[in-house]
Amino acid sequence: MAVFLRRGLLLAFHRTLGQGSNTAYPSVLPAAVLGACRSKKTWPVSFPQEELRKRLTPKQFHVTQERGTESAFTGEFTYHKDEGTYHCVVCGAPLFSSDSKFDSGSGWPSFFDLLKEESVSLADDFSYGLHRVETTCSQCGAHLGHLFDDGPKPTGKRYCINSASLAFQAAGPDEGRASASSGAATSGKGDL
Incomplete structure (x- = not known):
């Protein structure tokens, strides 16, 4: 309605x-009033669209490349509680730690902080007649979700992220060695 x-x-x-x-x-x-105000046209890492269509599921491609959104409460990582690191499903860049994940009740995985400040790029988004702040992977430009100022302390931020844009690497001895290929590979077509 x-x-x-x-x-x-x-x-x-x-x-x-x-x-x-x-x-x-x-x-x-x-x-800008009719959509996102993305000023960046190139990213440090890029992939041919044909490769991404083969490597990603249709949902992952739609979310990350066409700025789509998965339905609330349906994403693989919405209720995920394992310890580890969440990476960009497209390029494998580390984005969020499970230590900053919280249940916002929004229906999407939510984080109150980034692994590194430069992990995510922000842009104004005026789609659907609303003003929001779009979050994208700062390495490949993949759409992740949106940022809101209604999160918990200490940051007060809520990074509301689509599960389809994330790959997860469990905590362990290999956690710090994620690469672009392993981050994307952990989230193959069978995951979603």
Whole structure:
């Protein structure tokens, strides 16, 4: 119901400004209002789309490459409690520790902190007529989820992340040796 209401309000807003009608008004909304404001065009690591379609599940590809979202309470890591590190499913970059994972009740894995500040890139996202902060892997640009300011102490942050964008490496002697290939390989097509 809320989605239909938001879509209706957004449509009405566009029509008020002359968009979506037969009038010849120029677009007065910047492109940023209609979606994410990604300013970065290149990333340190990139993969051909054909390779990603073969390597990732359809859900992983949709979430990470097409800025999709998995349904709430359906992701593999929503209730995951094992100790270890969560990596980008696309490039294997380490993103979050299980030590910062918490149950936000939102239906998506939530973390209150990053492994390293530079692990994730942030961008304004105005899709669906809302303002949110999109999180992407700072190495390959894969869409992860969104950041909110309603998390627990000490950071007050909630990184609301799609399970489909994550690969998990259990704590143990090999934990610090994750590479781009092993991080992506731990999350093969059978996982989701």
